[in-house]
Amino acid sequence: xxxxxxxxxxxxxxxxxVAAGAATAACLRSLNEERIPRTAVLTxxxxxxxxxHLRIGPASVHFVLNGLCGVILGPAAFPAILVGLLLQxxxxxxxxxxxxxxNACIMGLPALGAWAGMRLWRATAWGRTRGGMLLGAxxxxxGAVAAGSLLLAGALLTTGxxxxxxxxxxxxxxxxxxxxxxxxTAAVVSFLLRVRPAxxxxxxxx
Amino acid sequence: MCDRAxxxxxxxxxxxxxxxxxxxxxxxEGDAITIEVFHPEDGSPAVRARVQVFAGGRVVASGxxxxxxxxxxxxxxxxxxxxxxxxxxxxxxxxxxxxxxxxERGSGGADAAGTRIRREPFPIVAxxxxxxxxxxxxxxxxxxxxARSARRIEARVARLEEGRPRxx
Numbered sequence: 001x002x003x004x005x006x007x008x009x010x011x012x013x014x015x016x017x018v019a020a021g022a023a024t025a026a027c028l029r030s031l032n033e034e035r036i037p038r039t040a041v042l043t044x045x046x047x048x049x050x051x052x053h054l055r056i057g058p059a060s061v062h063f064v065l066n067g068l069c070g071v072i073l074g075p076a077a078f079p080a081i082l083v084g085l086l087l088q089x090x091x092x093x094x095x096x097x098x099x100x101x102x103n104a105c106i107m108g109l110p111a112l113g114a115w116a117g118m119r120l121w122r123a124t125a126w127g128r129t130r131g132g133m134l135l136g137a138x139x140x141x142x143g144a145v146a147a148g149s150l151l152l153a154g155a156l157l158t159t160g161x162x163x164x165x166x167x168x169x170x171x172x173x174x175x176x177x178x179x180x181x182x183x184x185t186a187a188v189v190s191f192l193l194r195v196r197p198a199x200x201x202x203x204x205x206x
Numbered sequence: 207m208c209d210r211a212x213x214x215x216x217x218x219x220x221x222x223x224x225x226x227x228x229x230x231x232x233x234x235e236g237d238a239i240t241i242e243v244f245h246p247e248d249g250s251p252a253v254r255a256r257v258q259v260f261a262g263g264r265v266v267a268s269g270x271x272x273x274x275x276x277x278x279x280x281x282x283x284x285x286x287x288x289x290x291x292x293x294x295x296x297x298x299x300x301x302x303x304x305x306x307x308x309x310e311r312g313s314g315g316a317d318a319a320g321t322r323i324r325r326e327p328f329p330i331v332a333x334x335x336x337x338x339x340x341x342x343x344x345x346x347x348x349x350x351x352x353a354r355s356a357r358r359i360e361a362r363v364a365r366l367e368e369g370r371p372r373x374x
Binding site: 031033036043047060 | 248341347355
């Protein structure tokens with residue numbers, strides 16, 4: 001899900017940097033002492049998750065875990081993803097440095113969306129039950145990957161690629177990853193609800 | 207050393223387009239050349255990749271790879287050839303020299319059994335380095351914040367002690 005060097009046009013990359021910078025500045029405030037340790041752990045998960053490749057059809061795709069980051073970290077997910085992406089770019093040559101802003105938006109904005117969606121869902125009557133929480137976690141985990149792949153497809157469409165050429169390599173394999181990550185997110189949330197609900201962003205009231 | 211630099215250049219030229227790198231390699235078999243296109247992270251073949259073979263800027267062969275990521279052609283000229291492979295936005299290139307040696311092979315390695323190594327080893331050093339950087343960065347951030355709040359608490363305690371009359 002990382003766009004490399006020399007794929008996007010300069011204006012798009014500049015927009016990505018501006019958006020990523022603004023989002024990071026806005027999200028850094030939430031990174032207080034209490035949240036820093038778990039942000040580190042989730043950044044590490046994101047960094048390693050990107051190394052696990054699955055072969056689906058003609059494409060090979062990796063885990064994104066942006067939904068999980070969003071659900072557990074809240075707004076701190078964006079800087080976490082930015083740091084993870086920077087290291088993936090520098091150490092593993094995945095994604096270009098100039099496209100880092102766009103990549104951070106592709107994966108980070110859905111993470112913020114997952115957090116916001118989860119908050120709204122938990123304010124409803126269904127969302128407060130344990131089953132509702134797990135359902136919400138599945139939706140957040142899979143929705144974030146799906147949204148990310150749509151943003152990626154959108155970014156690639158600006159380069160003049162055709163949707164028919166992109167779909168089998170981007171959209172279809174990520175749909176599979178989305179389901180797997182939804183289940184993973186629900187499993188992690190289920191575990192945290194049992195052992196330490198306070199870790200979930202949005203408080204302990206279940 | 208020069209070979210290594212050439213390999214590095216080749217790797218950079220085949221830089222990731224969508225995060226998954228694409229590599230292209232070749233084997234000579236008699237008078238035919240088989241182009242092999244694959245993803246180096248997991249060694250999986252790139253199926254139905256578009257392959258074009260150039261000789262002096264002119265396309266001499268083109269087609270799609272099969273389900274093993276292979277595309278075979280019989281050159282009528284000695285070469286050298288430039289190979290370009292494209293799949294869903296990924297792009298990789300490789301050069302085939304003009305040497306008509308039957309044992310000639312591309313940049314890929316081979317293990318003892320003679321089967322080709324397609325899969326890159328898991329980047330364990332880079333992973334450990336990355337994890338170290340992550341925990342180091344957040345540890346540093348935590349130390350900064352902790353020092354700041356410690357100073358704040360100290361200042362508050364000092365203020366409280368000033369306001370309070372001496373006990374003795």
